[in-house]
Amino acid sequence: MRTETQTSMHLLMVSTISILAILLSAITVFRSWELWMIPLMLIGCLVVWWLHIGRIGTETQYENICTGLLITELFFFGVHKSSLYDIPLLACTALLLLSLLNRKQLLYLAAFLYVLLILYHFIALGTINSRMEEEDMLRLLLGAAAVAGSLAVTRYRFNRRNEERAKYEGMQEELATAVRQNAEFLSNVSHELRTPVNMVIGISEVALGKELPPEIREDIHSVKMAGKRLSGLINNILDYTENVEGTLSAVQEPYMITSVVNDVITMTALKNTDNKLELVFDVDPQIPIILIGDAEKITHILRILLENSLKFTEEGGVCLRIGFRRESYGINLLVDIFDTGIGMTSSQLGQITDDFYQADSGTQRYVGGLGLGIPIARGLLHAMGGFVHFESKAQQGLQVHIAIPQGVGEDTPSIVVPNAGKMCIACYFRPDKYSCDEVREYYDNMILHLVEGLGVEGYQAHNFEGLLKLQREHKLTHIFITQMEYMGNAPYYEELAQSVHVAVIADKDFALDEDSSLMVLRKPFFALSIVNLLSGQERDNKFEDAQAAGRRPFTCPGVRALAVDDEEMNLVVAKGVLGSYGMQVDICSNGKAAVKLCTQTAYDIIFLDHMMPGFDGVETLRLIREIDDGVYKRLPIVALTANTLSGAREMFRNEGFSEFVPKPIERVVLERVLRRVLPENRIQYGTDSDTPGQQQDTGTKDQTKKKEISSDTSAKEEMPQADDRTQETVSSYGSLVRVGINVGLGLDYCSGEEDFYREMLQMFYDQEAEKRAEIISLYERADWKDYAIKVHALKSTSLTIGAEELSGQAKELERAGKEEDTVYIHENHASMLEIYGQVCEAIGKYLS
Known part of the structure; x- marks a missing residue:
């Protein structure tokens, strides 16, 4: 109190x-x-x-x-x-x-x-x-003087204390203001840096699409990677400013912890490209299959902390351990991260959560950074009601302990093996090959937790004689060996594989002979990969694909979809993207028409723009839900929006939407939503590389990663060579790049299809006169409500073609229109139209 x-x-x-x-x-x-x-x-x-x-x-x-x-x-x-x-x-x-x-x-x-x-x-x-005698009178006067003096002194002290308090409170306010201004400055700088950085990345992607000598290709690829690293730092700054401004909010939605781990594994594998470190993912199979919480924030936290461990670990390994403890509200998700890195002193630990703090590591592996990762992770944890604790000693590695309260949606174990009682597995790892005792402990604990959690009979051998003994004493069904063990005695294991399932845990560049009977588990791996093998889901040396954990290409044949948007360009994009999944797509441009179509046609899913003139998305949603006494009450209705602030999903859920997809549509996000809202029998998985809509979800928000081209020979052989027409088109992107259009981003939003991207540019160019006239008319009439809607539409369509600066200007004018901030609108309206004209002029040159 x-x-x-x-x-x-x-x-x-x-x-x-x-x-x-x-x-x-x-x-x-x-x-x-x-x-x-x-x-x-x-x-x-x-x-x-x-x-x-x-x-x-x-x-x-x-x-x-x-x-x-x-x-x-x-x-x-x-x-x-x-x-x-x-x-x-x-x-x-x-x-x-x-x-x-x-x-x-x-x-x-x-x-x-x-x-x-x-x-x-x-x-x-x-x-x-x-x-009264004079002495008594003097005593009385002396007492009165003492009281008067005490009153004067106490008043003086009281006033001075209040002045000091006011001064202190003023300093506190100034400090808080300085922090906010610092965050705003960083946010503005980050937004300003986005355009040139995206230009670097875009130009690099365009150049990589040409025929280049190997040494030039390698240099350009390095430039692109540097640009991506800088882009990541910019994203960190934006996360930090959101944390400082207190706008972080956690959603409460169902998710699978196995999907989170898959995303983290993919990221970690990209960071550990040289395979110097052993990465161990130790997940308790008994964790409930469906948890209620914010999966994106948990993924982000794990990514930050694992990157920190990888950065400061030169040899040995990193272990991620995920367990749980049951509570009255569900569970506490317990995450522990261990590494064999340089560790931290007690004084460094005391400052680890300070903004911009970086320990003086003195290690050659230290590669820079802004010192924002740990504060961002801590802020995300606090938004979810969790906490983090660090333990370390110098040169003895770092230990991170996290607890996050989560609800439970379904209490069955997340990882199970059919007929577990009939299986008997053996793991053969030679401990002497690990330079750190901690790494051997990581693997031993993972195997122990896996065997206990799955309820299978399992044994471990640390030498070849021990493996032979296990074969004599037990009826083994599966044997797991490492790449080193296999290469030391390949003929024996090939023969053994004729009677027992043998899997080799190997690096990504390891390959078996075509006639080999063994299977391969790619590092890093975790329980789900092993369970897929034990369940017989992977054969024929394709087990490494199991790491995708169900994220296979799929189509939605027979699904009838309705896309509603007041912008024709957005409708073309939506129809093209949704159609690539085998859906039958109808489109309409306003809420009234959407309600009418719903009374005439039975749809399986509806994609509904959030901001439209007349009936907005929320009003249209409610009208659709009420059709024929609620026939569409449980229909998946997905909000299409360009507003993706923290807590957006929760806001749309509260309005009655099933999910939301940011505009422009990204395939990774779309596929995640489709898997979530459509019944399983409406999604058809396939393995053919030509399957429409194929996009592997790597668990990262940066879609340009799907287009990364390695500088090695194998990557060049896999890259489709452009024909003469494509080469001519690619070489003419310079006029777009010079006005700040991120061509790579625009191509991503158009599924990487240049003809589709050209069609979007043509449509954007053709609509300029009409859209400009509408915006000017609303501006002159001071109709700020409809003005906000029109610039909102411009925000999403310009981002679709990669015009990020124009999209950012439109976004701020949209905000000003909603808040009726006429001063900001009058100051920035003309400059937005000027940029609009420059973009369309550049598009015209490109199209000609």
């Missing part, structure tokens, strides 16, 4: 009042005053102590009771004749005590009571009269 300072002050008050009560009780007995006051004072002291110890009541109530008891003691002492010359002593004590409180009126109350007591002695008791 009270701060530490207040508690100390209140303790001083109650102690002083109690001492005064005891002394006053003794004086009362000695001078035969009213004895009935003694129990009243003592009871009052006991009440005050009870309130203080129990911290009962508010601060003001407690202080009022203490003040009342003190004033009562002063009054009782002062009304007696014999106390006339001692009243100033008690009055000064009361003034000093009351000066501790931040209430000046109490000082005046004590001084006024002293004056009343003097008047009472003069008028009622007659102890002050003309017959």
Whole structure:
């Protein structure tokens, strides 16, 4: 209830009042005053102590009771004749005590009571009269001077304290303002840097699409990777500013922890390209299959912390352990990360969560950064009600312990093996090949937790003789060996594979002979990969595909979809993207037409623009839900929106939408939503590389990663060579790039199809005159509501072609239109139209 300072002050008050009560009780007995006051004072002291110890009541109530008891003691002492010359002593004590409180009126109350007591002695008791001796009069005047001086001193102290408090509060406000301004500055800088960085990435992608000498291709690929790294730093700054501004909010939606781990594994594998470190993912198979929480934030946290461990670990390995503990509200998701890196000192640990803090590592593996990763992870955890704890000693690695409260959607185990009781597995790892004892412990613990969690019979061998012994004593069904063991005795394991399932845990560049009977598990791997093998889901040396954990290409044949958007360009994109999944797609441009179509056609899914003139997305949603007494009540209706602030999903869920997809549509996000909202029997998986809509979900939001081209020979052989027409088209992208259009981003939103991208550019160009006239007309009429809707549409369509600067300008004008910030609109309307014209002029040159 009270701060530490207040508690100390209140303790001083109650102690002083109690001492005064005891002394006053003794004086009362000695001078035969009213004895009935003694129990009243003592009871009052006991009440005050009870309130203080129990911290009962508010601060003001407690202080009022203490003040009342003190004033009562002063009054009782002062009304007696014999106390006339001692009243100033008690009055000064009361003034000093009351000066501790931040209430000046109490000082005046004590001084006024002293004056009343003097008047009472003069008028009622007659102890002050003309017959007083000079010595008594001097004592009386001296006491009055002491009280007046005490009042002046306490008032001075009170005023100075208030001035210091005001100064301190002002400094606090200035500091908070500086932090906010710093965050806003970083956010503005980040947005400004996006355009040139995306230009670097876009130009690199365009160049990589040409025929280039190997050494030039490698240099350009390095430039592109540097651009992507800088883009990642910019994203970190934006996450940090959102954390500082307090706009982070966690959603509560069902997800599978296995999907989260798959995303993290993919990211970690990309960071550990040289395979120097052993990466171990130890997941408890008994974790409930469906959890309720914010999967994206958990993935982001794990990515940050694992990247931190990889950055500061030169040899050995990193282990991610995920378990759980049951609670009344569901579970606590327990995440532990261990590494064999350089560790941290106690002083460094104390600063690890400070903004921009970076320890002086002195290691050659340290590759820079802004020092924002840990504060961002901590902010994300706090938004979800979780916490993080760090442990470390210098040169002994870092340990991170996380607990995140999660709900449980379905309580069955997340990883199970059919017929587990009939299986008997053996793992053969030679411990002497690991340079760190900790890595051997990571693997041993993972195997132990896996065997216990799955309920299978399992054994471990640390030498070849131990493996032979296990074969003699047990009827093994599966044997797991490492790449080193296989290469040391390949003929034996090939022969063994004729009677037992043998899997090799190997690096990504390892390959078996075509006629081999073994299977391959690619590093890094975790429980789900092993379970897929045990369940017989992977054969013919294609087991590495199991790491996709079900993220295979798929189509949705027979699904009837409706796309609703007031922008024709967005409808073309939606129809093209959705159609690539085998859907039959209808389109319409407003909410009224959408409701009419729904009364005529039975749809399986609807994609609905959130902001439209007339009926907006929410109104259209409600009307569709009410058709024929709720025939579409459970129909998946997905919001299409360019507003993707933190908490957007929760907002749309509250409005009644099943899910939301940001515009422009990204395939990874779309596929995740389709898997979530469509029945399983409406999704048809396939393995053919030409399957429409094929896009492997790597668990990363950066879609340009799907187009990364390695500089090695194998990557060049896999890259489709452009024909003469394509080469001519690619070489002419320069006019677009020069005005800030991110061609790579635009191609991504158009599924990588250049003809489709050209069609979008043509449509954007053709609509310019009409859209410009509409925006100008609304601006001149000061119709800010519809103005916001029109620039909102421009925001999404311009981003579809990669015009990020124009999209950003339109976004800010949309915000200003919603808030009727006319000053901002008048200052920026013309510049937005100027950029609009420059973009369309560049598109015209490209198209010609």
